[in-house]
Amino acid sequence: MTVLDLPSARQEAWRWSDMEALRAAAASPQAPAGINPADLFLDIDGPRLCFVDGVFEPAHSRPGPVEVTRQIAATDHPLGSLAIGEGWALHLGAEHAATCIQIVHLGTGGENHVPARILLADDAVATLVETFAGTGWANRLTAIALGKGARLMRSVRLVQTGGFVSIRDEAEIGEAASLVSIFLGAGGMGSRIDGALTLTGKGAFAEMGGALLTSGTQRQEAAVAVRHEQIEGTSRQIWRAVAADQSVASLAARVEVARGAQQTDGEQSLRGLLLQRTATVNLKPELEIFADDVKCAHGATVGELDRNALFYLQSRGIGEAQAKALLTHAFVTDALARIGEEPVREAFAADAAAWLEAAL
């Protein structure tokens, strides 16, 4: 990879990005991570895949329906198009289900690229949990195609101690199909979560959201575009950002409604919380609408914790620090509540709680 290939902050879609951190991560030397990949799996039955520095690790895996194959990236996304090589693919036939597939990505330094493809035929159901740990630059491209009535629930947590994680999702969601992707950025790495979800069928549902927690001089960013091409589609983008120290958390979410995509219901809720005055939260809730019978609303707020709520808790005998922690926790939980399986949701909440405990 040459440095010249990276987008620059002069480009509108990358103005809040931290490509310096990405470069540094890509150039970092490999060193043993000291983490046993087995410890990164949640204690749930189901297929497991482990990639160490982008290389499939059979010892810690039992892939089940997931195939490990080489893939060619079919995207013009500047980072996504770099994800070429060995990756994984999940193809589910009609009315098949594969639940709780866990994928662990462990990095020890340098750069690694893994492409992935998820194809769900009509009425197929899958749930997927991905964990990013270690360090280095992890670059992922995930292409998703959902047939009529198919459902995919995906939860991704970024808990690398350093380095950079870049994720590019490209999804096509068919008639009455549903895609829910929830992200939690609770590690020390920089990140860029990039999504392009297209609702290609009537009455499709798309949700992409999550929480970015930043501290130190870290910068995390999500940039998601949801495009409604057919009628009666619904989309939700619920993002929360908590920034401490000198960190920067940025959320850019866009809803596009194509001409003729009537009765679209699009909702965006972007909220930022600043823990110190040296931190920064950037928000950009964007609407692009070409149809006249749609319901699109977006809300965006930035600020500190609600003083009234804080006072209420204190009046009930809860100490200030604890009250703050409680409210901040509630603020973050909003975005994680959509995770379907309880053990996964609890694991994510625990990661968030650990982060908050360290930051508050």
Place this chain on the structure above:
Amino acid sequence: MATKNAEALAAANKKYEWGFASDVEQELAPKGLSEDTVRYISAKKNEPAWMLDWRLKAFRLWQTLEAPDWAKLNVPPIDYQDAYYYAEPKQKKTIASLDELDPEIRRTYEKLGIPIEEQKVLAGVEGSRKIAVDAVFDSVSVATTFRAELKAAGVIFLSISEAIREYPELVQKWLGRVVPQRDNYFATLNSAVFSDGTFVYVPEGVRCPMELSTYFRINAENTGQFERTLIVADKGAYVSYLEGCTAPMRDENQLHAAVVELVALDDAEIKYSTVQNWYPGDENGKGGIYNFVTKRALCQGRNSKVSWTQVETGSAITWKYPSCVLAGENSVGEFYSVAVTNNRQQADTGTKMIHLGKGSRSTIVSKGISAGHSDNTYRGLVRVAASAENVRNFTQCDSLLLGDQCGAHTVPYIEVKNPSAQIEHEATTSKISDDQLFYALQRGLDQEAAVALIVNGFAREVLQQLPMEFAVEAQKLLGISLEGSVG
């Protein structure tokens, strides 16, 4: 149905009432843009050497810049060499009274529909309501009224070229302070070739005794208009300034790249209202003005306040973000906007509120109305610096879509570095509901009147901010701009 068609046709024909061209003898600068053009303009204006140097510096800088492309606009390439950068109505020297004005220009004012009150003002009728008017015709300011009375109050209200000659220190002190030469492509171009515009200085403690107003008119073919407005309100001063603009209907596109700079010192207040009605082109998007304008206010003093109100109905392409730099403690910025696009018009407009001062507050209310095949984008930035404690911002941007071939877009940027800031952003997109329309129809209104009524209601919060004369004009404009777009 036949009558309806006839009505619609009639409406289409009268759509742009200001599309006439006045047959005034013009003196044009040589076509094209070079250092010589800049020198020509400067010499024409009898400018001091420092001004010429300033222009040349801007011109050299401009040659190194590239036109911005981040806006959601489809701008055909502009040939900057295929235009005149200076057009002056001939035989005009300094005008002592309006009678000496070219009768053709006066007829133009009548046709422009400058409100009767202001026509009286222009005609100097005793006892009429006082609004001081400066009219800029192509590149030159042709008439400034009520100068003596304003002078008695200490208010300086001049065309900017006169101000450069008569108050060089004041102009030199503030010109380019708010919008620096290197600010952006179009502002830099303007700095090099600006021809005329308005200069206002309101001294300490003075409440400007009347509303100030400027009419801008592009008349000559193939010309660009580059006016520059500079308003300085000293401590405790107040001024309300109105701006209107029109142009003839022509098949080619004309460029309008203005720069407006406002400065408010301690406790000062500036209210700036615009009704922008440049020729928007015909229904197929042929012709029309490119309106690429940089407007910015610096609220430098404590408790200073700047309020922008704009009604944007004209121009083929609008690229305009009236902004406030809220540097003073407890300073206030307001932005009220109605932007209407119809046919093939494109508008990318909004505001920037840069909060630097403690306790600064801003309000943004933007109403976008799109019809026909047009695109209407709100683009806004609210930025809170780390040192700005207790900042408050409220943003509301609503879009109304008339028809299913148009687009409404919202691109708000929020960048916050201080936890005590309270920033809220709300947006909605809707169409005129069938219920509302049905209700108005069954009360005896026809379709067009019903739509106009509902649209005016939608834009009410903004129209309320306009001075009376402008509010009436703006309401009519809204109706005319949307004629034939529904039903």
